[in-house]
Amino acid sequence: MKKSKIKTMEELSEAIGVSRPTLSRYFQDPDSVRESTSRKIQLGLEKVEYVPNFFATRMNRKSTGMIGVIIPYLNDLFFTNLLEQIELAAMDAGYTVISQCSHSDPAIEARAAETFMSMNVDGALVIPLGNQSDLKVYRRLESRLPFVLVDSRPKTMLDVDYVGTDHEKSCDLMTDYLCRMGEPPVFLAMPRVNFNALEREDAYIRHMTAHGHKPEVIGTEMIEEGWHFEAHGEAVLDRHLSRGEYTERSILCANDRVAIGALRAAARHGLVPGRGQKGGFRIAGHDDYPLCPFTIPALTTIAQDFEAIGKASVLRLIEIINGENTDGPPKIQLFDGILKLRESA
């Protein structure tokens, strides 16, 4: 059975025998028309191929029902997890998510923001690119549509609503745990591409100093190009282990991907990190990357609460869209990380 194709609501109204304005109301809320007409329209729709034109639909509305999400990288399970939670939360709230990936390129990030503005999205969630982001873009965005920063936040944007993990606290948690169980940790940093990494590093340093330990940070120099975190972690730790350094220390990695590289460097040197191991060699990460339970040994890490962050950022954005609680200082929501004890530390 071939359904006849119908392009406009006008045609549809003829085909069904109902006026166009009535159809229009039906599509926006089927309960806004009498039940008998509602049934009549439903029956008609089954016999026909019709999809309302998205553009025409949204053009006249104050609200487009869309929220834009800018995500910096696709090839990182951390971000995809976050994006997934955001999409699900937005879907729940009846919004359509348009996501754009900046592919490590500030120019693309800027263009994505531009696209959102021209599409009249009701609001945007921005997971910033990092240090390279073009801050002017955010300022521009700010003046035109509600937006919330997620996961990380440039130091120059402290006046914007923000949802993320309390890195200070979570890093403390881990540092504290490592100190309690053995030698105070060394921090394996990553190239300065991201604000969170710095926050964690700072938190580590503060915590160590406060407890009378001497902080040691390695891996701040760029060894591998770009976002090859695993390769970076492997190269840095390999270099030190080759010199016989840190073979009986805890290595606290800036994130799990770095830690995965570090695990490999350890294996190459015949070291098996773990709290059960003699000698006190241990490796810990941060983020609870989905693969952590499957590394060898399984990686001890701090889990970020993706779901809470995703949900909270969407809800807050919707609040702003609706003009609720928009006076006063920017609303900052920080969620606690959870220590995931596995094998490696």
Add this chain to the structure above:
Amino acid sequence: MKKSKIKTMEELSEAIGVSRPTLSRYFQDPDSVRESTSRKIQLGLEKVEYVPNFFATRMNRKSTGMIGVIIPYLNDLFFTNLLEQIELAAMDAGYTVISQCSHSDPAIEARAAETFMSMNVDGALVIPLGNQSDLKVYRRLESRLPFVLVDSRPKTMLDVDYVGTDHEKSCDLMTDYLCRMGEPPVFLAMPRVNFNALEREDAYIRHMTAHGHKPEVIGTEMIEEGWHFEAHGEAVLDRHLSRGEYTERSILCANDRVAIGALRAAARHGLVPGRGQKGGFRIAGHDDYPLCPFTIPALTTIAQDFEAIGKASVLRLIEIINGENTDGPPKIQLFDGILKLRESA
């Protein structure tokens, strides 16, 4: 300096002192107006905040310059890699990509298709969900806009253009390699959620039979729920190793995520897979998941050519959009996998 905000082209034309149709032409092609006016407009734009309305812009055009991409899962680096390549290729070709993730839900997948139709995208690339996909949706899509299947293809959709990896060939390659270097492999399957997995399994069986070996497939029963491939691989292999089975065999895994789980099961049993190892215990994967070089031991696998697949699918879609080479049988493009020899096999 505060730029005055301008909402419509009408207002802009007053502000700059140029007629609206001229502005319209300028935005579509700056060279279509006299250079002096072009400069005048440029100067004006610098003093003013203006973003053309996306919807109004596209409504009257035959072409919206957008292509839609449906991707089944976000939390899998395989798909994100593919999506990235697609986005970059589309960007190169001057198209805007709208991507929608189906989150393992056929209903969401269907809605994404619906959205694309209502947005009048010029065409769509579809990476199917797998067996659960609602095939009616594709048929519907087919009758309304050009689309190309990517990565995997339902058996009921053999009449649609398709771009992917030649699994038959790549699986042969691996099976052949494993046979040459030691005991013929056992195939560690994954739950039947995906057509590629089956294709690979079939290819394995055919190859083994053709060469006089007895094919053995394990892990077809669902042990872990859903897409927890790593957990599945670990559980299946662990069960067999516990019985003392396959400790001197090659394990060919349906994909790398399954293999990562298998690696862990091996480690738990004190086995180190590798071509250098005595006893012939080896593990191999498929896809060249980005983490493969960092597993312990590094995973031998078959790399899919993401870039080629992404580029080819976009180019083919654009061909269809332009009405080129659309007669004749469906165009199938299969790319060869490349054997990545690392440590595990």
Add this chain to the structure above:
DNA sequence: TCCCATTTTTTACGTGTGTAAAGATTACGC
């Protein structure tokens, strides 16, 4: 200075739907 070609302005209509107002129809209770 004048003519002609090029470019711009003016005017007007099209895109598909939202939406408001006024008039026509229907449903329902009495």
Add this chain to the structure above:
DNA sequence: GCGTAATCTTTACACACGTAAAAAATGGGA
């Protein structure tokens, strides 16, 4: 059968821009 309220149809305008045609302005060369 009548009145009233709910619902529907008709009509009209709006949204922001594409686009076509005719009229006006501009620029450059002779």
